[in-house]
Amino acid sequence: MGFGKYEPELIENKWQKEWTDKGAFHVEADESRPKYYVLEMFPYPSGKIHMGHVRNYSIGDVVARYKRMKGFNVLHPMGWDAFGLPAENAAIKNNTHPAEWTYANIDDMRTQLKRLGYSYDWRRELATCHPGYYRWEQKFFLKFLEKGLLYRKKSPVNWCETCHTVLANEQVEDGLCWRCDTQVEQKELAQWFLRITDYAEELLESLNELEGGWPERVITMQRNWIGKSIGAELDFEVEESGDTISVFTTRPDTLYGATFMSLAAEHPMVEKLIEGRPEADKVRQFVHKVTNMDRFQRAADDLEKEGVFTGAYCINPLNGLKMPIYVANFVLMGYGTGAVMAVPAHDQRDYEFATKYKLPMQIVIQPEGQTLDLAEMTAAYSEPGVLVNSAEFNGMPNEEAKGAIVEYLGKSGKGKKSINYRLRDWNISRQRFWGAPIPVIYCDDCGIVPVPEKDLPVVLPEDAVMNEDGRSPLPQMESFINVTCPKCGKAAKRETDTMDTFVESSWYFMRYTDARKEDEAFDSRALEYWSPVDQYIGGIEHAILHLLYARFFTKLLRDEGYTKIGEPFKNLLTQGMVLKDGAKMSKSKGNVVDPNAMINRYGADATRLFILFASPPEKDLEWSDQGIEGAYRFLNRIWRLAEDLDGKLSPVGACAKPAAELPSDAKKLRLKEHETVQRASRDMENKFQFNTVIAATMELVNEIYALKDALVDSEDGRFALSSAFSTVLTVLSPIAPHICEEIWAALGYKGCIAEVAWPEFDESAMVTDEILIIIQVNGKMRGKLSVPAAATKEEIEETALAHENVTKHIEGQTIRKVIVVPGKLINIVAN
Incomplete structure (x- = not known):
């Protein structure tokens, strides 16, 4: 063939059509072959892909193509995380329905992704906003409700006034809404909760299975979020009432030093404690003030400690000390019991509070070889030591005393060992329209009634008109809310809250295994064959939210008999960000690089090549105009090399074995070829270091250029050139697939290079004289x-x-x- 000018768009369109026509990346479960499931976190259909998408999906595509070449049966699907506030807000702005806006964006983004040549099995494409998807989510909801894993209760929740919806704890970042940065308020609402706390211990323990496959940073973040604390639950009698207040503490060794008690403003005992007391009004005013504070501000170390005396006292269960009970701004109901035994000599928050309100302190732990003096202390002592002022426990090392004191209290029924978790149950209710409807009905006579399974899905109305202020239109839509009770037949109301969009992304990877199944959420055999995901790829920002919920949901579905696996993602790669001028790309910074512009100018292969060459996958990448120019020049260099060798080489395959001893120059090229494959194979397997794979390929291209004139005139030389150039194309094909396919065909090979085996290096070829x-x-x-x-x-x-x-x-x-x-x-x- 005559090569002519390298024209990426023509070549890339040609091969994308070829792959589509052949169904080159269609895949089915095949028990006779080893499987490999590679998945990138699916995108939100905003309407335009950005360079972060290009990087994420290029990494996944190289893995998928490489694993196919290694003989695996590879599942590599794509879909859309399509519900959520941005679609709803955009629909309001454009005076349209969120569905119309979302599906138009999906069409645009699908075209963009196809233009990059990603090897997806597009037959498995899904969109979470489609009733054919969320009907199964609604079925899961009903099953979890039946099992008692879902419940509805009124409680203080995180409320974003801008988004007009509740946020889960994980969706509040430094007191701000994770989407719009609005200050989050506390609001009392009836909400639906999933009992993720029932799985806290398993979620913690099974992180051990992920070590070596997940970044240690992510595992640590999840461990910290679950927040297991081993301690004791102690009962303090309220003076002259017969009531008790339970306290969780990790420091029972300091109980003799407890001199007062601090309660959260939301503690259910507060109102009872102050009833009829002169302090009542002052306490209520303080409670109102504190409950409207930001939850994260209340937990901050630098918060000025404030409180108010309730007028009530409790009794220290060890020494009988009468302890005043305060309501304090730094105590939260979200941790432990919402009550704290205050030990000011050995806890800094308590020390600051006691200092401010002139409350008594008692030293009960002395460091080895030292003597603490309250008059000289400027901060609490919280390090190890031995007990003092602690009756029969005096002289005991404090770690030993923890168990001894709990055991002592246990005999009188005033204390017991206890485990506490920071993790709270998952609030899945959202007060917006564009989400999966919660399938329950409220009846005045029957209470909460599940929607019968035969009536699923409960579909979002297509005729809904969006409210300009962002409030959901569902509560005003009589055609949606007015229903008949399935139990008694009387008039009833449908739930108008929708589910948190993280519910959809907690199981989509399972649906991909048979995305078109209409009579059930999964095909059990396909799910068993493909699960778990062998390689998951996405941003570190999902370390807690999405990944924790997906792990939890997998365990729920396992316990419902859908799957046998307990962990959804065997390996996790968290790719770095794409930066420009040292900052994350954003419109406000004016540093956005448009992928479409790069593809139109340099081609998909050059765009992929640069973004994979500029940095290892897990590191941040600094965009460089010179860098993509360099990638484009390198592909042109390969194109010119093919043109130089056109008609002179017979196809022999990558790392072909010669029939006889090669002369020195041919042997030298063969040595470099096999060293390249050895290095590329190692780096593909070792954390996907594509940048060094590309560097090794560039060196081999340099060697071919250096030796081609000396080799092209002999049969042995042409053999060596053909083998080495075939290796360049084969190794580079997962990264820049279109140009490699085009040259591969020009060399006379039959079939697609995407279907050939990854080359195997020969140790004997690397022995040098x-x-x-x-x-x-x-x-x-x-x-x-x-x-x-x-x-x-x-x-x-x-x-x-x-x-x-x-x-x-x-x-x-x-x-x-x-x-x-x-x-x-x-x-x-x-x-």
Whole structure:
């Protein structure tokens, strides 16, 4: 063929059509073949892909193509995380229905992704906003409700006034809405909760299974979020009432030092404690103030500690001390019991509070060999030590005392060992329109009634008109809310809350295994074959939210009999961000690089090549206009090489084995070829270091250019050139697939390069007749020496001493010692 000018768009469109027509990436479960499931976190259909998408999906595509070449049956699907506030807000702005806006964006983004040549099985495409998807989610809801894993309760929740919806704890970042940065308020609402706390211990323990496959940073973040604390639950009697207040503490060893109690403003005992007391009004005013504070501000270390005395007292269960009960702004109901035994001498928050309100302190732990004095203390002492002022426990190391004191209290029924978790149940109710409807009905006579399974899905109305202020239109839509109770037949109301969009993304990876199944959420055999996901790829920002919920949901579905796996993602790669001028790309910074513009100018292959070459996948990548120019030039260099060799080579395959001994230049090229494959294979397997794979391929291309004129005129030389160039194309094809397919076909190969096997390097090809020796004089390098591989120490020494630069540096000196390290270096010691 005549090559002519390299025109990426023509080549890329041609091969994308070829792959589509052949169904090249269609895949089915096949028990006779090893499977590999590679998945990138699916995108939100905003209407336009960005460079972060290009990086994420290019990484996944290289993995998928490489694993196919290694003989795996590869599942590589794509879909759309399509519900959520941005679609609803955009629909309001454009005076349209969110569905219309979303599906138009999906069409645009699908076209963009196809233009990049990603090897997806598009038959499995799904959109979470489609009733054919969320009907199964509604079925899960009903099953979880039946099992008691879902419940509805009125509680203080995180409310974003801008988004007009509730946020889960994980969706509040530094007191702000994770989507719009609005200050989050506390609001009392009836909400639906999933009992993720029932799985707290398993979620924590099974993180051990992920070590080595997940980044340690992500595992640590999840462990910290689950927040397991081992301690004790202690009961304090309220004076003259017969009531008790339970306290969770990790420091029962300090109980003799407890001098007052602090309650959260939301604690259910507060109102009872203050009833009829003169302090009541003051306490209520304080409670109102504190409950309207930001939850994260209340937990901050630098919060000014404030409180108010309730007028009530409790009794220390160890020493009988009468302790005043305060309501304090730094105590939260979300941790432990919402009540804290205050030990100001040994807890900094309590120390600051006691100092401010002039409350008593008692030292009960002394450091080894030292004596603390309250008059000299400027901060709480929280380090290890031995007990003092603690009756029969005096002199006991404090760690030992923890168990001893709990055991002592247990005998009188005033305390017991306890485990507490920071993790709270998952609030899945959202007060917006564009989400999966919650399938329950409210009846005045029957209460909460599940929608019968035969009536699923409960579909979002297509005729809904969006409210300009963002409030959901569902509560005003009589055609939606007015229904008949399935139990008694009387008039009833449908739930108008929709589900948190993280519910959809918690199981989509399972639906991909048979995305068109209409009579059930999954095909059990396909799900069992493909699960778990072997390689998951996405941003570190999902370390807690999405990944924790997906792990939890997998365990729920396992316990419902849908799957046998407990962990959804065997390996996780968290790719770095794409930066421009040192900052994350954003319109506000004016540093956005449009992928479409890059593809139109340089082609999909060059765009992919640059974004994979510029940085290892897990590191941030700095966009460089010069870098993508360089990637484009390299592909042109390969194109010109193909043009130079056109008609001169017969196809022999990558890493082809010669029939006889090759001459020196051909052997030299074969050596470089097999070294390249060895390095590329290692780096593909070792955390997908595509940048070094590309670098190795570039070096092989340089070697071909350097030797081609010397080799092209002989049969052995042409054999070596054909094999080496075929290796370049094969190794590079997962990264820049279109140009490699085009040249592969031009070389005379049958079929797509995407279907060939990954080359295997030959150890014998890397045995060389000569080795390179470094020459040092007094430890400093003075030259290099090529010697026969079989050369003796004496022969190496003799040759090195005759080296021109060595004789210059030892002139007039006496040689004291010659050290030969076989195969590496020779060091001549002289003075």
